[in-house]
Amino acid sequence: MRSQGIKGPPYKFLYGSTKDIMNMKMDSTKNPMLEVSHNLFPRIQPDIYAWKKLYGNNFLAWYGPIPLLVVTDSKLMKEVFMEKAYARPKYLGPTKKLVGDGIIAAKGERWAKLRKLANQGLNGESLKGMIPAMVTSVEEMLERWRAHENNEIEVFEEFRVLASDIISRTAFRSSYLEAKRVFEILGNMTSIISKSQLKINLSIIGKLFKSRDDLELDKMEKEIKNIVSRLIKNREEKVKKGEANGFGSDYLGLLMEAHHDSDKTNNVTEEEMIDECKTLYIAGYETTRNFLTWTVLLLALHQEWQEKARKEVLELFGKNNPDPQAIGKMKTMTMVANESLRLYPPVDFVIREAESEVRLGDLVLPANTYLHLSSLVVHQNTQIWGEDAHLFKPDRFAEGVSKATNNNPAAFVPFGLGTRICAGLNFALAEAKVALSMILQRYALTLSPTYIHSPISRVTIQPQHGVQVILHPL
Numbered sequence: 001m002r003s004q005g006i007k008g009p010p011y012k013f014l015y016g017s018t019k020d021i022m023n024m025k026m027d028s029t030k031n032p033m034l035e036v037s038h039n040l041f042p043r044i045q046p047d048i049y050a051w052k053k054l055y056g057n058n059f060l061a062w063y064g065p066i067p068l069l070v071v072t073d074s075k076l077m078k079e080v081f082m083e084k085a086y087a088r089p090k091y092l093g094p095t096k097k098l099v100g101d102g103i104i105a106a107k108g109e110r111w112a113k114l115r116k117l118a119n120q121g122l123n124g125e126s127l128k129g130m131i132p133a134m135v136t137s138v139e140e141m142l143e144r145w146r147a148h149e150n151n152e153i154e155v156f157e158e159f160r161v162l163a164s165d166i167i168s169r170t171a172f173r174s175s176y177l178e179a180k181r182v183f184e185i186l187g188n189m190t191s192i193i194s195k196s197q198l199k200i201n202l203s204i205i206g207k208l209f210k211s212r213d214d215l216e217l218d219k220m221e222k223e224i225k226n227i228v229s230r231l232i233k234n235r236e237e238k239v240k241k242g243e244a245n246g247f248g249s250d251y252l253g254l255l256m257e258a259h260h261d262s263d264k265t266n267n268v269t270e271e272e273m274i275d276e277c278k279t280l281y282i283a284g285y286e287t288t289r290n291f292l293t294w295t296v297l298l299l300a301l302h303q304e305w306q307e308k309a310r311k312e313v314l315e316l317f318g319k320n321n322p323d324p325q326a327i328g329k330m331k332t333m334t335m336v337a338n339e340s341l342r343l344y345p346p347v348d349f350v351i352r353e354a355e356s357e358v359r360l361g362d363l364v365l366p367a368n369t370y371l372h373l374s375s376l377v378v379h380q381n382t383q384i385w386g387e388d389a390h391l392f393k394p395d396r397f398a399e400g401v402s403k404a405t406n407n408n409p410a411a412f413v414p415f416g417l418g419t420r421i422c423a424g425l426n427f428a429l430a431e432a433k434v435a436l437s438m439i440l441q442r443y444a445l446t447l448s449p450t451y452i453h454s455p456i457s458r459v460t461i462q463p464q465h466g467v468q469v470i471l472h473p474l
């Protein structure tokens with residue numbers, strides 16, 4: 001890599017760059033930000049911020065003993081996202097426990113099969129059919145909010161309950177209470193994993209001796225498996241007993257139908273079903289929760305945009321509940337949502353692996369090089385977005401994403417890009433529009449003086465101390 005002009009921080013025995021990265025991140029986030037600034041890049045990815053200046057746009061760091069090419073040039077990023085030669089890495093680390101062998105890890109035909117089901121279950125008519133369930137979940141949340149009128153409410157916690165309720169209700173039709181244990185476990189697993197994300201577990205040592213965290217994660221993994229298996233068995237029983245005439249039209253029902261499909265190319269195993277359920281919880285819950293939270297913060301900070309968004313909601317739905325047709329017509333809300341995802345992308349980077357030697361731009365990468373693609377870097381790039389890149393200006397998206405990015409698809413990648421682009425992006429946007437519309441119909445929001453601006457990265461970008469707003473009934 002050096003002979004090709006690629007520089008980077010020196011390799012350190014066993015740990016590579018991970019200890020330095022961890023220390024830099026601990027340092028940059030040890031205190032809240034002095035003002036409510038949206039300039040997250042130096043805080044959330046201080047390593048890339050510093051090393052990009054020292055070593056150039058694309059540089060080599062080390063994920064333990066694995067070479068990691070950090071690509072910040074959007075042209076090269078696009079190439080990595082779009083080309084088949086780059087796959088999700090084989091070594092997903094402890095994250096594997098969260099998503100198992102489901103769609104996130106799948107490749108080739110197995111991925112195509114699972115992706116077809118995800119596309120079918122989370123888009124088009126299926127998605128339209130889920131809007132009433134989303135409305136019900138938001139109604140329940142707003143019922144709780146009545147007790148907080150003219151007072152403060154902490155929305156990060158509120159949206160935890162809402163996002164988990166919506167995914168349970170729409171994808172699994174089980175109530176939040178039934179699924180509660182799964183969320184508790186996944187939440188605990190996520191905090192263990194984000195703590196140990198940068199601890200390098202050398203594979204041989206890791207195989208011989210499991211750490212206390214590993215053992216704990218194994219136990220939790222097993223418990224989730226049991227709960228989801230029970231959920232599946234219950235449905236099968238109901239069909240057998242004639243209490244239901246199908247497995248259901250929700251996502252779990254789709255998976256179960258595929259499980260019983262005699263055509264091998266469509267068939268999904270029980271393991272795959274369980275892993276898909278876990279994946280949906282993981283992929284669809286923390287991300288959307290953060291997206292909603294940051295958008296509420298931005299609307300509370302920018303009253304003029306809150307007013308514009310409310311005007312649109314009242315024009316489209318009046319005081320009625322949002323309906324799928326009108327949701328598709330929301331222009332201001334789409335601009336606000338895009339600007340929120342640009343400044344606070346819940347997923348701040350993705351990793352790829354070159355499976356064999358491959359040419360990237362002018363570079364030749366050896367097999368098994370990892371590539372780091374950061375959405376934060378491109379979203380805050382002043383050459384793409386202008387000197388005001390760190391400011392909240394939804395007007396940038398007035399004429400759509402292509403115009404805003406000057407036809408550079410890799411300039412705005414909150415959901416990734418290419419074939420592995422988020423399978424739930426329409427679901428996430430619909431959920432946010434339903435929830436925000438219903439909130440704005442009922443309340444004016446202002447930021448509470450108790451709010452402390454401290455964005456941190458724990459698998460997703462989160463507000464460390466929550467987001468407190470005051471609810472003013474309309």
Ligand code: HEM
Pocket residue numbers: 088103104115118122279280283284285287288291345346347350351413414415416417419420421422423424425427428
């Ligand atoms: C604002 C909310 C969300 C954000 C920011 C987000 C972000 C992402 C990103 C960046 C990826 C690509 C990762 C990569 O390229 O390696 C991804 C993949 C995925 N997301 Fe989302 N996501 C969101 C919501 C959802 C929801 C609600 C669901 C499901 C209900 C979902 C399901 C998935 C799945 C299944 C994949 C894997 C797709 C594949 O490998 O083919 N996501 N998401």
